[in-house]
Amino acid sequence: MSKAEESADVAASVAEQPFIGQRLPRKEDRRFVIGKGRFTDDISVPGMLHAAFVRSPHAHARIRSIDTEAALKLPGVVAVITGRELAEFTSPFVCQQEGAAPMEMDALPVDKARFAGDPVACVVAVDRYVAEDGVDLVEVDWDALPPVLDMHHASDPGVPLVDEKIPSNLHTRETHRYGDIDGAFARADRVVKAEFRSQRLTHVPIETRSVVATWDEGREELTYYGAAQTAHILRTTLADRLGLSENQVRVVSPDVGGGFGLKLPLFREEFTVAAMAMRLKRPIKWVEDRLENLTASNHARDDAVSVEVAVLNDGTVLGVRANLWADFGAYAFYPPSYIINVIGWLLLGAYKIDNYEYTVNVAITNKCPAGTLRAPMAIVTWASDGMMHRVAEELGLDPFELRRKNMLSLDDQPYQSAPGYPYEALTLREGFDETLAKFDIDAFRREQADAAEKGRLIGVGIASVVEPTTYGSAWYKASGDDGSGHEAATVKLEPTGAINVTAGIVGTGQGYETSLAQVVADALGSSPANVDVRLGDTYIAPYGMGSRGSRGAAAGHGVAYLAAMDLREKVLGIGAHLLQRPAESLKIVNDEVVTRSDVGVSVPVREIARIAYNDPTSLPDGMLPGLEAHRTYDPPFMTFSNATHLCQVEVDAETGGVTIVKYRVHEDAGTLINPMIVDGQVHGGVSMGIGQVLLEETRYDEQGMNVSATLADYLMPTMDTVPMIEVEHLETPNPNTPQGIKGMAEGPVQGAVASVALAVQDAVARSGGRLEQLPFTPSRLLGVLRASRSG
Known part of the structure; x- marks a missing residue:
């Protein structure tokens, strides 16, 4: 076929x-x-405290000392903690990248602030107002340093190191070659150059970052409420860095007012709140204000693309050389070259070009850290189509005809x-x-x-x-990342015939409660109104890779469909046993198992569910009670x-x-x-x-x-x-x-x-x-x- x-x-x-x-x-x-x-800020727990953060007024400065005495004397302030104190009972986050120096990030900086807005201490108080007043009373003795702000000159002689554990502010420089790139340029009638530069952006979701963390001393369990696009990955990170086992950590992502990639990583503020909730054995809430959101939440897309295109006079593109730059800011939540490499992989866009070379350059600077923002490779289509327009301009050809020729x-x-x-x-x-x-x-x-x-x-x-x-696990392996692309889902048909679904993806406004219900309802011959979808709670959802990129449909809905089809097979097997018909002659329509040919021969799914749970001796020989299917799915490369x-x-x-x-x-x-x-x-x-x-x-x-x-x-x-x-x-x-x-x-x-x-x-x-x-x-x-x- x-x-x-x-x-x-x-x-x-x-x-x-x-x-x-x-x-x-x-x-x-x-x-x-x-x-x-019900969003994170709607959650209130008896005895809840509130956190606020002391932030650096400098882009680059050593911390000589932090005096918290005056803040601790303020009525209503319960605790003040610094990075040095946090480091005594938490582990740092270490970002590994194959072939490059690891980047380490403490919960809060110990010796040096690396960007204006860097959180250096946390004040916990009876309400947010007192906490903010306490922030004003914390005295930090700073030794200001020259800031590093230009990615193209970050590694020039005499420029100070942003991260002194890394030998250069140019964290990554690597070149990738495919095909006969030198031959392509040698055969070219002309080489055309083009430049594309994207500005630095941030996310600005309606709901800013927020967290409520509680510690159950009796059960020794941490519950973390917060907008989390990857709830299970966040749970693993919390457990690792707090010295807990994963069955001591529950992550609950309630309704989310926009994620856009911002709510993927475990930020230092949220981690600090969780650590302090354990330390104080009190619930603590922190909600980011808009100033913090614009200055201290991940930025993105500060990229530059330079291309040289080898072409024939008829507009045939023989090869492309590209030089890519990214300003990654002060810290790394992801391997620094990850996003700029995605731009490199996709730069040829819609065009048939066999010979290609690109070089990535990733600089560390004294700016807010960079991360993912919906379409982190947003510049790539402008660059791929734009370079074709530049070629057409140089050759005096119609740009749309030239693009079509190579498409x-x-x-x-x-x-x-x-x-x-x-x-x-x-x-x-x-x-x-x-x-x-x-x-x-x-x-x-x-x-x-x-x-x-x-x-x-x-x-x-x-x-x-x-x-x-959708990125499969094979892609992660090939790209040198130890991540996984799999997804998981569980579908249950309850004794009343109601259907419950949970999965590893997390809803952040995409409409998953509706679309997952549509997929599962079709597989089980029911109605979406009969399907309840619960996401974002690691106590009930199977371990999955969450909602990132555009994987929710193919991976998240794909695995839910596969799980529902597994359950369908069991339902039809029971129906075949009860109706004395071959399973292949049956289908499920409007919550009834019916024959494909004999009108009036049917059994309600609810009756099948009753038998599966409450009358298992009536099941086919060897079939176990219950109606539940769990499935994992690893998409293609x-x-x-x-x-x-x-x-x-x-x-x-x-x-x-x-x-x-x-x-x-x-x-x-x-x-x-x-x-x-x-x-x-x-x-x-x-x-x-x-x-x-x-x-x-x-x-x-x-x-x-x-x-x-x-x-x-x-x-x-x-x-x-x-x-x-x-x-x-x-x-x-x-x-x-x-x-x-x-x-x-x-x-x-x-x-x-x-x-x-x-x-x-x-x-x-x-x-x-x-x-x-x-x-x-x-x-x-x-x-x-x-x-x-x-x-």
């Missing part, structure tokens, strides 16, 4: 299911609408990219062609020329997105989805303002469980991408002070920024995943960053301007336009 036939076969099997593919309203929304959501189609797949990634069932050229068929580019170019004569600048950008969605984004803009030549006139998305995420939820993911991701291109930026001054520390300075997209977004779906199932699910969530950010940036570049190019640095703010646009006029 060909791969196309396999995809068609998967699509046909999905078509038989009544709920997969339906736009069902989200079950979880009711409790939010009526104000009954992958379904007929080219399965295809292995130069770095070894398997592309399958991706409709890259097909989606690109469909987008162009619905947008008359020739008519637009005429309109663009007419507008230019009248002093108006309009442009169009089309982005071809390749989105990695890597799965991908794809999309095409089109953005049309107008740039005001007098103010530098950008108006988005049209935005259209052709998304192919394989089998869609709930298209309405997918549309919501597209809308949210596009909005975030627009924010990166036009508005958002975390800036530091020469002393290393964050000067974007309020929402008046760190600008976010609003209703007047985000246009109407048209979404159309292509559904090309992946033949290698359960139900053909690919997943999606981060691709819309990639697509928006690329299409909006390309559209603005297209508009400005008409006046001779060139843009390489995000964000494209009015001041930056005006500067480029003025320079082009005077040049």
Whole structure:
């Protein structure tokens, strides 16, 4: 069977299911609408104390001493702890990276603060107000040091070390080569260069970081309530660093007001609160304020990409060399080269390019640590499509024709990219062609020329997105990471016929309570209304890798479907025994096991459940009581989805303002469980991408002070920024995943960053301007336009 036939076969099997593919309203929304959501800050425990943190006012400074005496005398202050004291009963976090020096991070700094906002002491008091007053009374004697702020010069002679246990501020420099890169450049008619620079961003979820930690002295158990995208991994980390066994730690992630990658790691503040709850044997709460969120929560995307493209005069791309830089900030929660390597792996994007070399450079600086932000590789589609536009400009060719010439189609797949990634069932050229068929580019170019004569600048950008969605364990092994890509789920059919589901993924606003119910209901011939989904509690959920990347659909829903199908097999086995029919002649419809041919021959699932639990002697010989299935699933090496984004803009030549006139998305995420939820993911991701291109930026001054520390300075997209977004779906199932699910969530950010940036570049190019640095703010646009006029 060909791969196309396999995809068609998967699509046909999905078509038989009544709920997969339906736009069902989200079950979880009711409790939010009526104000009954339960977030971490809603949790209150008798006797609860509150924490606040003393933070460094310097970007780089030694800690000579910390005097806590005055704070401890303040009525209501219960305890003050420093990094040196915490180190006596906790272990540091050590980030390992193959081939590079490990980076060690204490719960709180012992000797030196490495960025402005670095937490150096914790005050615990009867309420947050007293705790904050106590913070003001802690005296720190600082020895300020020169800050390291420029990643490109972080390792220059005479620059102080940010982490004195590491020999250089250039933590990582490594080169990866694929194919005959030297031969490709030797054969080229021309070498074209291009630059792409992304600014530093942060997450800004509505719900900031927060934790409530309790210690049960009788049972010697720690309970950690907090937004945790990877609850089990967080439990393991807590146990390791606090000297506990995992059965002494429970992590509960209640309703989450936005994760976006921020709520993946165990931050030092949350860990300190947990350690202090154990030490004081009292419950403690800490809720991050917005200033702390903007200055001390992980930042992201401070990346630069330089490319050299070897091309023939007809536009054929022979090879690419790339130089990638990342400013990782002061500490590491992840292997420092991880994210920039993802950009390297994906930089060839939608194009057939066999010869490739990239070098990654990761610098440590005196800025807030960097981490993952939804689509941490957001720059990659702008760079891959942007370099093709730069080639077309140099060769005097139409950029869309040049891109199409080098672009992958379904007929080219399965295809292995130069770095070894398997592309399958991706409709890259097909989606690109469909987008162009619905947008008359020739008519637009005429309109663009007419507008230019009248002093108006309009442009169009089309982005071809390749989105990695699910990383299997084989990928982690190949990339030198000891992580796992597996997921786990348990499905139970209770004696009343009700269905309960739990899994290792954690809901952070994606609608999992609805979409998981749809998948399981289809497998068990029930209704989503009969399926209850509970996530984010390590006492009941099986050990899984959580919600990160875009793995929730293919991995999390895939394993739930497999578990439900295992349970279905048992239900049908009991039904076959009771009805005296072969199991293969039966199916489950509307909570009844029925025959495929004999009308009226059936048995209710509830009766089967009653027998399974309360009358096991009536079960088939050798069958154990109960109706429960546990399943683990390790996805393929890597799965991908794809999309095409089109953005049309107008740039005001007098103010530098950008108006988005049209935005259209052709998304192919394989089998869609709930298209309405997918549309919501597209809308949210596009909005975030627009924010990166036009508005958002975390800036530091020469002393290393964050000067974007309020929402008046760190600008976010609003209703007047985000246009109407048209979404159309292509559904090309992946033949290698359960139900053909690919997943999606981060691709819309990639697509928006690329299409909006390309559209603005297209508009400005008409006046001779060139843009390489995000964000494209009015001041930056005006500067480029003025320079082009005077040049």
